[in-house]
């Protein structure tokens with residue numbers, strides 16, 4: 505089949521770019537701009553809720569950096585990263601904390617109350633970024649001890665956590681407020697000194713207020729200017745020192761992507777990680793190694809990325825989808841490629857992840873590619889995805905045995921999936937799962 509669909513055009517355009525991204529992917533190390541793009545994209549995913557982009561993390565990062573520039577400019581780059589990641593622990597929560605401007609502990613669910621700890625635990629594992637984890641852990645603490653989750657007080661709350669508190673609270677209170685004036689903001693912060701914020705933080709805000717605080721905050725409120733503002737800041741961030749940039753591995757952050765993506769769908773915790781594992785096993789059995797193997801493994805983490813924009817009512821629907829629901833469902837593969845496009849070092853992975861819903865017989869989506877026109881990595885991820893989908897429990901079905909997995913895979917060999925890959929999958933399951 506002629507390769508002409510929307511995904512195909514993107515693939516063509518990216519071919520040249522991919523050449524450049526290969527160097528990064530070969531080494532698995534990243535430079536500053538890769539780290540920035542990865543974190544900016546990750547926070548977009550966290551903030552896409554209920555069909556709406558909240559841009560909460562972007563705003564918190566920008567404001568936190570702005571406040572930190574006034575206190576300790578050497579730290580402000582790290583405050584920016586902490587701002588992008590501060591709510592990463594909301595994964596799996598029914599609703600984003602930005603939906604609760606009155607964040608009073610007694611009204612919060614367990615998950616909402618502990619999202620700072622969950623987030624800190626995730627960030628702690630990202631090499632090079634672990635230093636921001638303690639600040640994230642305390643980003644909801646108040647100096648009067650009435651914050652959460654640990655009810656810390658005054659000096660025991662790190663000043664950088666207090667900066668995150670200011671930035672977070674600013675966005676929760678004022679982002680949707682029409683007709684906001686500079687004195688509204690000033691008054692709000694003033695009235696929370698001694699409770700939420702320390703007198704020291706108030707001094708800083710007062711200093712900023714005498715400069716350009718009003719103008720700055722209004723700019724941040726303007727959604728159309730946000731991407732430019734973010735880009736400008738990221739462009740000017742100093743290079744992270746050699747040891748850190750060497751340490752910060754793309755794979756660790758992609759694993760976090762997987763956690764965030766999976767947390768959106770009930771019953772699929774660990775799905776992306778398992779699809780990665782099965783993809784690796786199948787690829788190796790097919791004789792794939794080196795750079796290609798690494799790319800397939802990375803793309804597997806991202807294969808469901810675009811689903812963050814698909815409503816849960818469609819993703820978890822027990823019965824068959826109607827026509828318009830299908831249309832929405834199919835769109836997620838395009839979103840997957842678009843989101844991957846935002847990170848230059850990952851361009852090469854777009855077709856591998858985005859075409860994992862194509863069918864071998866040409867009746868899949870988004871482009872209806874057939875047989876070998878579907879990239880090998882995408883064909884492998886499709887089978888790996890099927891194995892996990894059949895094997896694990898979902899909202900619409902119970903977990904099934906390995907015998908049933910084999911039966912189902914056989915049924916779809918040559919229609920949905922590449923028969924050669926299915927043969928390897930069946931061999932693997934027979935040898936590793938059924939022989940025990």
Ligand SMILES: [Fe+2]
Pocket residue numbers: 590591601619620643644672
């Ligand atoms: Fe939070």
Ligand SMILES: [Fe+2]
Pocket residue numbers: 560564590591601602672
């Ligand atoms: Fe937040």
Ligand SMILES: [Fe+2]
Pocket residue numbers: 775779807808889
């Ligand atoms: Fe999947």
